Amino acid sequence: MTTDRPTVAPPALPAPRPAPPGPGPAAAPRSRVLARAFGVTAVLSAAGSALGLLRDLLLARYFGANQGTDAFLVAWTVPETAAPLLIEDAMSFLMVPAFALALVLREERPDGPDPVRQVVRATLPWLLLALTTLSLGAALGAPQLVDLLAPGLADPRLAVTCTRITAITVLPFGVAGYLAAALRAHHRFTAPAGIYVAYNLGILVVLLSCHALWGVRSAAIGVALGSLLMAGLLIGPFLRALRTAPGRAARARRSRNALVLIPLALLPVGAFTLTRQAQVFIERYLGSGLPPGTISHLNYAAKVSQLAMTAGILICTVTFPLVARALAAGDLTAARDRVEKDLGQAAAVVLLGTAFLMACAPSVVALL
Template structure:
């Protein structure tokens, strides 16, 4: 199956089934970024800056809870926050990355194949960025003008819709800078530049905090909406200089007008990616829609629970953020085997980190919520409601991590650009496989909505969370099948066997952590004791069960601990004269 995937390729792009054509062997420098030292450094930089951004985001949520609690005012703001919450993943991490990282990776491969001539990277920028800016401005204006209808659609039972409309018009500004930031970040990551893209969420949350701290008394929750707009502008601004510098340093001596023959934009390839990203974000719409009919504060409880739950996803997302350009470059060069190996490794590493976080949340959710949020207007009843939602949400986190890993290489097979010499008939039309992720996500949404409607009257917000977890798990299972249909022949037994070992270790760690938490009284001690117990049990059982993602680091730590102490130069010198 793997050999067939290599041989049955068309000129339309990497991985497309069709007319036979020899596949060029990957160049040596194509594989250079995949070296462990490079990935470790890139992951370290990205992790450090992303942790700073997450810390500031957590502080932002703490201040929201402290200043405004969980009431109809915060519900109104969170409905307005649906715009940036949808635009940020769509335009920064999801659709824009799915489209532009493979596109710039293909441009870089063409640059290596044709060192003397027009620069494909500059040509790609000229042919895509102006159209993107025009589309973003139109979307932003549409969201602002249609704010009343949007609020009515998202949350028809909202207690204060006018406040939500005002905040929505403010947050609609974010569409343009989010799109620009996503485009520039994708271009920089494809060229192995990770520092500037990793700092964008630091700037985003600094903008929110500045307005929230200075204006919460005078403007109320409107200060948070204004902060979101300011933060988005800072996100885009911090990427402009590094992007322009990269273009200038890569300037070609030959700049004839024939540059357009390097890459050709495929407009239809945009549609499946955008549709998938929108359907993926529709889970938020479903929760806001159904949650608006529940008691005031429910939407806020769901929001705080989602923010805490997503902390367990941060490390997994960092892994695929760093390795996605490596996968895209390998696929653009025709090396599907290298792409498959990287995806399998990413699935294991992401699962290990997310399942460890899931075990911790299952064991320590009440302590974590009380420690983070229970102060000011956020009371014990809010803590209990939020913790209950977190525990249900946690069951869907592994599936969310798997989707994040699998959908990226899926869309690499169908880049938004093609080589100019590829036949137009094969390169520009879409097939049912292009729309497969949209169908998988839509089916997951149907499950989410059906279970939400069924369970919400009896269980409230936890019923909504249960529908979310089951729906996203169905989507993950379908996408794993779709990735294999796309030509990336995952070794299913290897992947599922590793997932099963990690899952068993996670279940046992969650049980042990729950028992440990019962012996503590204060939230801080409960979180620390439960977290330490979960970590030790997960590491021990993961290594015992043979999970490579756990056993490798554990054995490395043990070997380092057993290593004899090397004497320092001062200790090695003889005493006296």
């Protein structure tokens, strides 16, 4: 500030050191929100895993480990690959950051077109078209797909029938992954955490009511029904999250500019998922040439061993949207700190669970 009177400059003083960053008034509410989100996600994910375990136990009880269950598991390769690709990996890694960036832009430009609606208009129609094409392709090409996955099956007809049924899951899985990514970016975790509860409930309902009538085909029909329930569970919360002020929504509809994603970004994610699923492909391929029931035994063992991994994934499921939001806002320090904590916590959970299963495998299998 300047004045009209001459002044004597005071001696230079050292600049005060900035106070170390503290938690701030918003830190406590954010911590409570994070803890509540983790708690809800943990409870619902644990419920989904418990229902999945019950599903596998019923499969073993009703159908055992034989040629029929082998055929169903070959057909289950389609949803078993589509679920991590479309729900856990591709949609999450691509769409959570996209929606997080759109939310940051919405806060920075409150009077302009809604970036969140721009992302939806630019991506959802093309996604639905691609998913429908993939689903129809898997159903029509079921004989060739079964021959590729399990060439040693003595009678592939049941596997082909089940594959045509489970091919339906590609479309609702992709929709569920897209909607779940949008909701998690909005920090709404309850509905996305409940999708596997709905999925396994659909399977269990059909298994319990129709296993005597349809045999192992009831499991395939249950998988298709469960996938539809997953997507249906998220539609209402997604539409509520998408609502904006009437004036802004009108401007958003008139705007022709849209945030566009690069489809090639899916390639590394898809390659990662298919590489991770390579164990399943190898098991089905080699097990098809071994005595009937081999594929089923391998599957039951894999399901038990995945429990530790599922517990570790809970941590990242809740905190990944926070990392994406911090990166979109340019806060690299917060993103790095969050990633470091997640890596340590997830590694501890997975290593502890792995050690337990390796030491107690006979007792766990005998109990189940």
